[in-house]
Amino acid sequence: MSLTEQPEAEPAAEAAQEHLRDRISADSLTTRRDYLRIVATVSGGLALGGVGVAAGILHRHGDSENLPETRKVADQLLPGQSVAFRFPGDEDRAVAVRLVDGTLVGYSAVCTHLACAVLWRADRGPEGELYCPCHEGVFDARTGEVAAGPPPRPLPRIFLTEQLDGSIWAVATARSGEPAKDALCRQFADARPDMTERLGCPGATPAPVNGQT
Template structure:
């Protein structure tokens, strides 16, 4: 099979020397990207993304007993909302969504680390404070959403509600109550906005 003729080579050379994408083409491409970003932003605001660890559910018993330094994982409030209850060394009980606020990897409990570095996301080395949920280091943009956990008289641990990143426990409880039973929320002193 013979190769390209000199005329064909010259044509290829001529075509490759030309700028095939003009500035008007670039403008059209940039305008298309811009429209896509505007549509994407609309979808995000309309709620197309799943807000991890958010919502309401019936109280869930997650452990019969939890010793200091121990943690238990569970799904709350939905089956896709991975969460963890931790008994810190001083005996206090905390609960967090373990879906990283960076790119939704699983967050792990490190009981051999200091409390402020206790929760660790191995995907991009995000670290959260196990007591407050705040970001200690790494790329996560928000604190971990909270899962409200309480202990009953027998020492069993229950998950009873959620609070979004940076939201107070009371605000989270009131929001959940308003979604389930607005009249009861009103009687409990939860206004329209807490």
Template sequence: MGRGSGGLKHRPPVDRAQLERIRADTPVTRRDYLRILVTVSAGLAAGAAGVAVGLFRRHGSGTAAPAKVADRLEPGQAVAFRYPGEDDRALAIRLPDGRLVGWSAVCTHLACAVLWREEDNQLECPCHDGVFDPVTGEVVAGPPPRPLPRVELREDARGIWAVGSDW
């Protein structure tokens, strides 16, 4: 027997109501898909715009009220403090040459505490041997990907004050 003559069985015509039910059961219609696409795109655009204008900051605002960190520091001495927020660890250091510098004490690698090593004249992170330049905050050695953010310090007759930060 030929394939074409008796092999095809009669298929009942698909009725319109059945087609509508099948379409209604589709989990995501083309219109839904476009709506989701537009919503997600708008959300991503809004998030990117927020980052661009600085709405989302890591900690603090960078405009906290001045905070006293020490009465005085002798060359080679450092003091740890929190600024601009209670979760923001920072260091003020009187370098051996007399300059006063302030840095975030949160390592830019994995956020371990950065320590002042007076004997080596450098800032060190003991977690993975990260080393920062105490003058510039730049990475000198190890895995940290970025320099330390700066804390702006002022000194007057009443002491040393944190007055601003890079973050």
């Protein structure tokens, strides 16, 4: 045998290599199978969530007829900033945004397509956007209306107030596309007759003046 000739592989070494090849292909099969199962589970969950929402089985943002408990959202929110919070219930994802011109807006952060989480992207467009990464859904930051992608309805609105100390509070919600006055009249009806009168809600009774009934 010359110095450049390779020795023939020993039978034992060949068997070991064969075994290793089998292990590698078995592992990659397992990994692929697991991956597909995870994807199917996630996709199935999303699809079920969408069907559940469409069929009215699952809770939808703003479904409550009653005035929710007021909740503090942030100590302060500067232009271009956002904060995630839960409202009206502990399971209801929501987002508050201070637009660059100072306007404060709040929305449900549950996409109206298949209920994925909606994210705030400050660096998109002149005033940012609300974005759903599941299927590239985009919502207008100022109105909550659908700007792109498959979502069928605007994001439900959350009504926010700002106190003198700069703190921000969530006070009420609207259903997707529901006019603000209708939403507030619906929720203030029993709890805040003074507010329903000020808003001019249908059926509002005048509040008593100077203790008169």
